[in-house]
Amino acid sequence: MTNELSPAELTQLVESLESRLAHQEHWLDTLDQAVVQQERRLEKLEQLSGLMRERLREQHQALQASEPQGGQRPEDDVPPHY
Template identity: 60%
Template sequence: MTGDTQRKDSSMTDETTLARLERRFEALESRLGYQEHWLDTLDQAIAAQEQRLAQLERLSDLMRQRLREQHQWLKGMDPEGGGYAPEDEKPPHY
């Protein structure tokens, strides 16, 4: 081989290496874009779940308060005075 042939081989190797690196870089950019898209999607899903959880917590607090109020009301009624008596209640299957 002459010096000129070695330069051509070296030049071809450099071009091949450069082309391979460009393909790898493009593949990495594509993967990064895909991951960024999914990260945004997951962020939106988490935000929606946080809102739903907050709604459910408020509803749970409200239901707990109403149950306390009902319990206090039932507790305050005099069973001997014709008021509420748990044994007078029919079971739910009747």
């Protein structure tokens, strides 16, 4: 028993394979675009994180510089009723 296909069946098979290939290529392009967008977004978030880290460090240094020399901060004082 041989599995010979008619020319019409071969044409239909090739068209089916071409259609599937085109569909897969479309999805690969779509996924590639999504990855590129995510990469750009991640880069922006990393930059923002670095800026926020630097700003927090600056605020911490400014707070330390403004503290009294005794180490007591006004927010550490106990109210008189305690």
